[in-house]
Amino acid sequence: MISVTSFAGKTVAVFGLGGSGLASCLALKAGGAEVIAADDNADNVAKAAQAGFTTADLRAVSWANFAALILTPGAPLTHPAPHWSVLKAREAGVEVIGDVELFCRERRRHAPNAPFVAITGTNGKSTTTALIAHLMKVAGYDTQMGGNIGTAILSLEPPRIGRVHVIEMSSYQIDLAPSLDPSVGILINISEDHIDRHGTLEHYAAVKERLVAGVQQGGTAITGVDDIWCRNIADRLDRAGKRVVRISVRNPLPDGLYVEHETIVRASGAARSEIARLGGIGSLRGLHNAQNAACASACALAIGVATDALQNGLRSFPGLAHRMEQVGRRGNVLFVNDSKGTNADAAAHALSSFADIYWIAGGKPKAGGITSLTEYFPRIRKAYLIGEAAAEFSGTLGDRVAHEMSGTLDVAISSAARDAEASGLAEAVVLLSPACASFDQYRNFEIRGTAFRDIVQALPGVKSVV
The missing domain is CATH 3.40.1190.10 (Mur-like, catalytic domain)
Incomplete structure (x- = not known):
């Protein structure tokens, strides 16, 4: 931890008590500041209080003694309108800064x-x-x-x-x-x-x-x-x-x-x-x-x-989890987890990086769907559609890309692995790059990506990528 000594002996308000907010409270206190912690979320306030910090409703206290407001990046500073804590700070002539x-x-x-x-x-x-x-x-x-x-x-x-x-x-x-x-x-x-x-x-x-x-x-x-x-x-x-x-x-x-x-x-x-x-x-x-x-x-x-x-x-760079992450190989088939590809623009990066793709796509759809990805359709040998977006994506792919309605990730992986292995290609890529949010079937893209990795690595004969 970094002790923040620049506010030693002074009182500082901290608004936003997620991970970085609590870290700011700890760092300021370690450096000798008095910290008043606040959040719009009552559960976060309770956690800060349990951690030993003084909490308060910043709407109901005097700002005269505050040396600074440490604001979470999640609260708007300017648009669409400044957060109420920012307005209070400005009214009192108190600087508004963040943990960086x-x-x-x-x-x-x-x-x-x-x-x-x-x-x-x-x-x-x-x-x-x-x-x-x-x-x-x-x-x-x-x-x-x-x-x-x-x-x-x-x-x-x-x-x-x-x-x-x-x-x-x-x-x-x-x-x-x-x-x-x-x-x-x-x-x-x-x-x-x-x-x-x-x-x-x-x-x-x-x-x-x-x-x-x-x-x-x-x-x-x-x-x-x-x-x-x-x-x-x-x-x-x-x-x-x-x-x-x-x-x-x-x-x-x-x-x-x-x-x-x-x-x-x-x-x-x-x-x-x-x-x-x-x-x-x-x-x-x-x-x-x-x-x-x-x-x-x-x-x-x-x-x-x-x-x-x-x-x-x-x-030797291993890459980031869920971002074109190579999770396994079986014979001629490379399995790639790009669960972070939650919209068409992000999926375009992955689709542009491979030549012969068995594409797993779908989830909770976003505006625009996959209509912007048509230039990459020739790279896709077959698509395996899952989640709420499956019907919409099927309509966009039409007769231009062979596809099937897999419904769920496990079915899509099984079918894609089978077809890719039978293709006879020097390298066939089973790619999860959904162009969709995960929220219809998974709580977040990380959980979806982890599920893909676990299913792939459980397939007989799959080896890690060196």
């Missing part, structure tokens, strides 16, 4: 030169974060990983020289970290997302930009340039005097890292050098993962990882 801001202040106080990597982007944040942490560990670094990827940042070990903090950040977390100053900041990409919380795409992009714009002096800003938003941001960072490393998986660059023929290439003027090869790395298949790998490689190089250690780290 507390981390930044502690780092500046005690270990300002400790490596701190912050990662954001509309897509690919978690894979890039996990890959960077893996590369650092393989290279022998003391590595702490957390933030939006799972472990609350204040639950990690404290910053110190030689210890690398690798932190995934959502736009909500960036919004609550006004002095965010990583030594390496990574902005992977920007596309329309979370407009309900940011009002416009322009504001959403501006929030994301703050992560790389805030890179500390002497640090490195790594920015994808395959979308117009990020290209413009990279240009602004250049003009501001930041050290910028541009990343592309679509075009060669005159300066930066780009991916060509499954190889990460570093360009500097007329010089070109091969950094790493991605071919044959199952956990990094697809153009989207090439972008993640290039960003992670640029980060590793900025920190000082040698290219041979970088290549070893890329090859």
Whole structure:
């Protein structure tokens, strides 16, 4: 745990008592602050009280003595309207910040030169974060990983020289970290997302930009340039005097890292050098993962990882659970769990990564269905439809893709495994990438993915993927 000393002797309100909120309460109390904890959820308030924290209805207390409001990222700061606690704080002239801001202040106080990597982007944040942490560990670094990827940042070990903090950040977390100053900041990409919380795409992009714009002096800003938003941001960072490393998986660059023929290439003027090869790395298949790998490689190089250690780290990366996770192989059949593919855009990444697919799809449908995936239909040998969306998906597939109404995951896996094995293909892929939420049959996508993994690994003759 990181003790937050910057509010020692002061009173701080903490609103939102989930995992990161309780971690903030513990860290502040350990650092000598008086904590007043609150939440709109009575059960969360009761848990905080049982943990020994003072709780209160922040609507009914004086804010005169509060030094700050530590806000959960789940509560809106600006759109569609500020949370009531934000309005109370503003009315009292109290700053509103989040747990990442507390981390930044502690780092500046005690270990300002400790490596701190912050990662954001509309897509690919978690894979890039996990890959960077893996590369650092393989290279022998003391590595702490957390933030939006799972472990609350204040639950990690404290910053110190030689210890690398690798932190995934959502736009909500960036919004609550006004002095965010990583030594390496990574902005992977920007596309329309979370407009309900940011009002416009322009504001959403501006929030994301703050992560790389805030890179500390002497640090490195790594920015994808395959979308117009990020290209413009990279240009602004250049003009501001930041050290910028541009990343592309679509075009060669005159300066930066780009991916060509499954190889990460570093360009500097007329010089070109091969950094790493991605071919044959199952956990990094697809153009989207090439972008993640290039960003992670640029980060590793900025920190000082040698290219041979970088290549070893890329090859040994296991990937993330439920995201194109290779869970088994039997003969010519590879089984891939992409349960995180809960909409058509996410499923497109998986479908674009394989050639001969026996596709398990369906669940609780989302707006638009799978009509946007028609360009990938030629890759699908057969589809196995499950859950509430089965009839709708059958109508979309029509005569263009052979399919059957499997109904449940176990039936779909059995049928797909049988057909894939009988295909005679050099490699047939049984792919769960549902393009749907799980809530009709499973409580969340993780439980659905775990069920897929368990069923596959129970099939006779299935071996783990090395």
